[in-house]
Amino acid sequence: MIYVHIPFCHHKCSYCAFFSVAGRREMDAYVEALCAEMRRRRAPERSVRTVYFGGGTPSRLGIALLQRLVEQLRALYDFSQLQEATIEANPEDLTTDFLRGLRSLNFFNRISIGIQSFADADLRAINRVHNGGQALEALQNAHEAGFTNVSIDLMMGLPGQSIDTWRRNLDCTGALLRGGLLTHLSCYELSIEPGTILERQLRQGRVELPDEETVAAEYELLMRWCHDVGMEQYEVSNFALPGLRSVHNSRYWRRVPYLGLGAGAHSFDGSHRRWNLADIAAYVAAAGDAPHEQETLSREDAFNEFVMTALRTTAGIDKSELSALFPWAASHISATIAPHIAHGLIVETDEAYVPSSSGLLQADAIAASLFL
Ligand code: SF4
Known part of the structure; x- marks a missing residue:
């Protein structure tokens, strides 16, 4: 990718x-x-x-x-x-x-x-x-x-x-x-x-x-x-x-790893996020060795990203993916998502937590309330 x-x-x-x-x-x-x-x-x-x-x-x-x-x-x-x-x-x-x-x-x-x-x-x-x-x-x-x-x-x-x-x-x-x-x-x-x-x-x-x-x-x-x-x-x-x-x-x-090329481009390898500096002159001068910064995602960062991207999609949070990637977060999710289910913003099925159409309108706010 x-x-x-x-x-x-x-x-x-x-x-x-x-x-x-x-x-x-x-x-x-x-x-x-x-x-x-x-x-x-x-x-x-x-x-x-x-x-x-x-x-x-x-x-x-x-x-x-x-x-x-x-x-x-x-x-x-x-x-x-x-x-x-x-x-x-x-x-x-x-x-x-x-x-x-x-x-x-x-x-x-x-x-x-x-x-x-x-x-x-x-x-x-x-x-x-x-x-x-x-x-x-x-x-x-x-x-x-x-x-x-x-x-x-x-x-x-x-x-x-x-x-x-x-x-x-x-x-x-x-x-x-x-x-x-x-x-x-x-x-x-x-x-x-x-x-x-x-x-x-x-x-x-x-x-x-x-x-x-x-x-x-x-x-x-x-x-x-x-x-x-x-x-x-x-x-x-x-x-x-x-x-x-x-x-x-x-x-x-779905947080699949990808390579981002060019000034300002971001890359993700599954555990690190890297971003090339947004500077065309510096990028050209570096001739391929792009000036960049990088961060290692903490488990909390990775969890928050997962929740944010999943809740912006109509597929929602896949429960088996959640328990495979973040087995320690199951009780946190069930406690923090309960009010959104009660308000009809999230629908819980056997497989997933899915945003309703009104939930999609508030996806970012719902996700933020689940963040660690
Ligand atoms: S200047 Fe206009 S066309 Fe160019 S990236 Fe920005 S929004 Fe897009």
Whole structure:
């Protein structure tokens, strides 16, 4: 399981707190440093089942640099068992030529497109590069290029967004779904991160956010809509047509070890978390020996992570997994989860503790109440 971080973007969206820089400076040198890091470090398995190129905006690299990375990976690993290789992309990059080039690499079988909204006013409010028309065109181009597994990201709670705008976004998504242009949906609520342009705009009173009730209504509408159109919710923010859940992300949530490459990328080997420093110049200068920090997870950290990720999924906490990994935590869990069962937020079955639909809405708070 391999994650590759591409920290370049066209420009900075106003809400963005991810590690990404605007522009193309150092892109070639960065790709060479990534290849060097690939040669130096090893994924947990030689036969790789999932790969994810995330960002930033990986589609900003263009085909030649993506090809360089794919060739380097192919030289190091066996991909004969590859189930899923995802690339994140933004609509403005998904031209017919780019998508044809991407297909010719014969590697990526899933695209995740950062659409955020089909409404131009929403997109302008968060300083995205594309407009609604380009988003539709990108999906059409991906379809015509032969990509059959396509995910889109949408955002709730955008400045000025009303429940009607959100409903129109879902109507548009439904039409695309019926047309076979997408298979998967990730929906996130806008969060205001310190140091972002949006945070400053809010402080200065230059933008206004929808109130909490509107955002809660958007989420409830989303859940009803997904049910009606036959999309399965499998995590707080993720919905898929049957059989088309993200394999890579599902494995993260099951705490499968993975190798993260690139500046700012995180790795996990089952007991340590390592993160490369989020500094492109230092990463390039290190030529493969990426500056990084690492921590050993205590048993409490490991337990808390397990609880947090499990309760954000519709599978919930698997009891046999819980007793295999944390046999000492059984009485702690049964005592701390009891009030949530009593309030209908968690349903206990013979096999698992499963969040109800209202439990999913409060997954993080429930998990925090179970933490050690
Ligand atoms: S495209 Fe994504 S990573 Fe890049 S600036 Fe916008 S939100 Fe951040």
